Amino acid sequence: MAPTAILLLCLLPFFFSYSPIFLYADETAAAAEMVSRDFFPMEGDVAWVVQISDLHLSLFHPERAQDLSGKLGPALRAIRPDILLVTGDITDAKNRKRTTTRQDESEWIQYRNSIDKLTEESGFESRRIFDIRGNHDKYGVPFVGSELDFFSIHSVSSRFNRLGTIQNISLVGDDRRYIFLGIDDTMGTGIRGPSNLFGHPTAQRIHTVESELQYWDNNPNASVTKIVFGHFPMSFTASAEKGERYEPIFARQSVSAYICGHLHAKFGKHLWRLHTSGIPTHSTEPQTVKPFWEWELGDWMEFRFIRILAIDRGDVSFLDLELSSGFQTAILVTHPTDSRIMNKVEDPNSQLVRNDINVLVFSIQPILDVTGRVLDSSRNFEIVEEIPLNSAMNSSKGKPLYNAKLNTKKYANASATRYWLQVVVMDSNGVQTKSLARPFSVEGKRAKFSPSWLTFWFFYLQWEDVFYTLQWSNISFLILLLCLPKLLNMFMEKNSSYQNWAMSVSISSLIDQRKFVFRLFWFLMEGSRIKTLWHAMVIYLIHLLTMPWFWGHATSEKGNIYKLFLSGWRTLPSIGAPASEKLGIPDQMMITLPFMYFVVAPLFLLVYCFSAERSASCFHSSKSSRCSSGCKICAGWLRKLLLAAAAAIAYMHLKIVSGIMEAYGTVPVAFSPAVTWVPSLFLLAAVYSTKRHQSKAK
Template identity: 25%
Template sequence: MRNTKSTLFVITLTVIFFMLISNVTNILTHKDSYTVADQTREKQFSPRRALPQITDSNDNLIWFLQISDIHISMFREKSRVTEFSEFCQITLDVIKPTVVLATGDLTDATDSDNIGSHQNKGDWEFYKQVLKEANVLNKTIWLDIRGNHDTFNVISLESPQNFFTNYSIQGKENPRSYLYQIEKNGILYSFLGVDACLKSGPRRPFNFVGLLYNQEIDEIKLLIEKVKESKSEHTIWFGHFPTSCVLSQSDGIRSLLGSLKQGTVYVCGHLHTLVSNMYTLQNDGFLELELGDWKNNRRYRLMAIDHGFISFTDVGHREWPVVLITNPKDALFVIPEKENLESIANSTHIRVLVFSVSKITEVQVNIDETGWLTCIHKNGPLYVLEWDPSIYGRGLHHIKVFVKDESNREKIISQPFSLDGARPSFKLLSRIALMGNFSLIFQGAFYVFLVLLVLPVISYRFIHKLVIQGKLRKPVMRKGFFRTWIRKMWILSSIDRLFWPIVLYPIYLSFGPWSIGYIIEDYIGVVFPWGIFVNGSFLPGSFTYVYGTLHLLILQLQVFNLANAVDSRFRYHIVKADLKKSFWGNMKLTLPFAMLMILQIILAYLFWLIYGTVTFLLGPLNTWSVIFTGVLWHLALTLPVKCIREATLVWQVESGMLHQTDDIVN
């Protein structure tokens, strides 16, 4: 039996290993912690036209803002809207950004009970009203794009439920991916929005991962050609979904984003604060920066392109002053293939952007704790300090900036910099969240849980048959917790009326269908683990696997409860051990099953509230699983003696204790 347990353990680990190997290899082989030697620097930095020397000039400088996952709702947290209004009025007036990127989930699209999900006209009216009252179009260029919440229960772009078209700034002219270009100080900047929302947006929970259709990829490639033809010097990609949450029918989104030499960064949202500071440098040569949400955390991002170098800082609403060091750039975020550190090494001034609602009274700089030096105010938010970069030619150094305004608000920020390519490493969790593949992970988790549910039961059954046939010696085990559970699972697997449903039902769930009904209001759809068919469209499965994994986990726990019940029935038939079980004994047997059954009923009920009666009735995954486990529980508690007779060929009871025996019980 030890060998059998070891074999099962090894098989499980092997499955998990191969599920993750591609993601782990991609992440761990990424070069983000290295030093670029002088002789190899030309290989690391791609050739580009010589930029003007970084001095104290206001030329070659642009700054802009990003806000994401606003989740405006007419039903909850009114401060979400009022503080968004403050952002559009006070923050924009102070920072005066050239562009604001609103990267999706503009509205919440949930019902008052927070269960149902569809487009609420009131949410969109709030969004439009705030922008209008703040007069944002006369302050800045507002580039908004859809998120998954903005497509809940939207069958198509032409649907009357697609309020993004009429209530957003860009929706009417740019309903999906689009390009916006501006020229400043003789330099052309491109902002390229990527809409990866599903063409047909189902209600929750099956609208989490984005998809780039072939048609959309072709449209984006045309936009890329426009950028190249226009000779734009800088391109900022923006969208709602991180690349780890986007499927594509042909070209992968990362190779698409990396194909544009002028494209330095992709900014997005969606994951809120799943992991703090979700930033990474993708293998395709661009920075990916996920922004924490406005919904609960009131975050926004200040970004700047200063003499070809892109810098950013994520700040909270009402946190003043806002400070951004643009030269020397943070070493962590240098893009080796697109930014040349020689420009920093040849620069004459440290450059800092400072904003506050009160007048700035003091800006000081400290490098490597060598003392504070006062910066000079140039124009607008720019403060500069003359420096000698040759002093810092080797390794990592640290620069601090202290800022104070008339209202005695103070801010100190610090960041590393280097002139030779030395850099710190991105956080591992951030890299996993952005460089992995959520769809692959969800799918892998589902099939791992499926194997863990089915394989042990089949293995016990197979070994049991070999023992009964005399082809394998009866296992000998020491007494203990594992022996007890092996015995219970063994006995369960030997009973036909329980074994076959336990094995066949999970296998059925691996290919479906799971449910049939109104996945989108007024449109019948069919849910499979590997995707959803609705209105003639196929939506590849992703979060469906998460939902299925939850049900497999519950089913696994119910199998353990069934094993307990079968063991109790086994004792009853062999030694009449449970004829007068105490109240606590009955509770110990029944309560775990009842709690899980209640959870299954709740999940089925929620599914009914979200998708309606038809989907509830035609739901093998939700509604039928309740019936399925209820029937199996009844069968386990009422097993006749003939059903457990074969198990007694391996297990028998003496003095009320079960043990393995070589005797045959007739």
């Protein structure tokens, strides 16, 4: 029996043996989100915190954990923040080659011991450390509380019973409250990588976040500043059940900034975004636009990045430091803020323009002198004024705050980027440190922020929408590729002159560029004329659209078997059990898009190419008097080129399948025909069928 017939018969059982079941989880059964609340007293109007992210502690890289005490410890002693935020991906959860994902308790013990050593050597209170999960911390965790949920055992949050999905931390002063709200948006069922890339909020969690953010608004006597922290950027956060998202909530509740990690510094060290969301008012009034900033922090894993974020009477500013070479003197100007990327919250009760300079100076050595320099960018950054800064009178407990008065009249009515501020610090060892110069506006004008192409690619594209666009573009292309040739064949075969027309636009007329469109139609029509292969491709595409691609251990090596559909992961219902919800949407894009774009689409096109090459060879054989030796040589090279393309597709297919096997188990994936061996059968069938027809033609 011909291989194409065998392929067709093999596909039929898979077409009829599975019934696609696409049911979502019962939305009304969503459990209430757990919230932990902590309060810390705050003195004065200036507070600051430290953020670290993407530690990826690993047994194979012990230096990452050692540097927590060796490099972060001295930094904490100098900075003395109010709280320390650890925004996810605490452990690496990968093997030495980083090819498989799994939870390893020894990495979590390493984290726990590192935190104990950090607090012991730095003197920082462990109750002021707040950690949340990242996607690596949820790899292979079937559910919270399972035996693989080591975060619930070894994290700092577990020590203080902060195991809810939302952490509300309040720094409370006499008339000001600075709120830090942490969100854990990791998957409820921790699918192993690479199908675990996005944050997954629920509608209930989004509602709870809004309730927590508006809680302090009921107190009109306190000025409130709100910061939200999480692991996933907004661009890598999926929508909730009915399309709900955080962005309008943050805008409506006047959030100043959302800080996160996840993307690592190798993708860019300044991934920042200004969100502008319209808040609907009355139908007759225009929408109110309330902006908030999103600032991603580079990773600790490779670059040892930390962030110092300060709030000065509602004005939010930050400084990112790289501790690869240890902690050096750090200078953070808290007012006036950077007019490009810092956030200024307008106080409706205040009509005064601030006329002060506030600077935080963090240093291991005593500070002898702090001087501010105002530079004029319109005059080649000449120094306009030097302003000595003195230690703040109200900087109790040794707060490293320095301030001075600023003559705002001198800098009024200027553009947001004309005047720049730089601070120069001299320590007791005579070492001078300069801050980066940054523009300011005494009137609170905002300079235009121009993101880099890398920032736009990762931060401004909503990758959930990108996934659906790419997926359905590919599917539409494949459907058109299969259907259009058959429609053309049905129309042209009614015309007895088809063979003459086909001959006129075959390989013998490649020199005539005016016949490109006709040659394209000829390619599509001839490419689909091996009926067995064409019907097999149709059945295979229907299988990919509606039935399971493969099945494997989606959570842990010993966990339940899950099946991956184009629409997400799910377990098929067992006897007496309901169907499970779809999981990992759009996380499956890391598998489905490479397979569709680098295997399926090239495979279908190559089958057409083999079929068209066979037809062209038949034309030349039947019209040998018109065919020169050069055409025969070209035909031979064309065949070799197609065989090389087939080898490339086979190699790509092997790489993708081997990666899937390493991730979800060799045996279950190997017995999944749609992904594992059907593409190889197509290649063999196409090569054999066209070679057999060529031999007959001779």
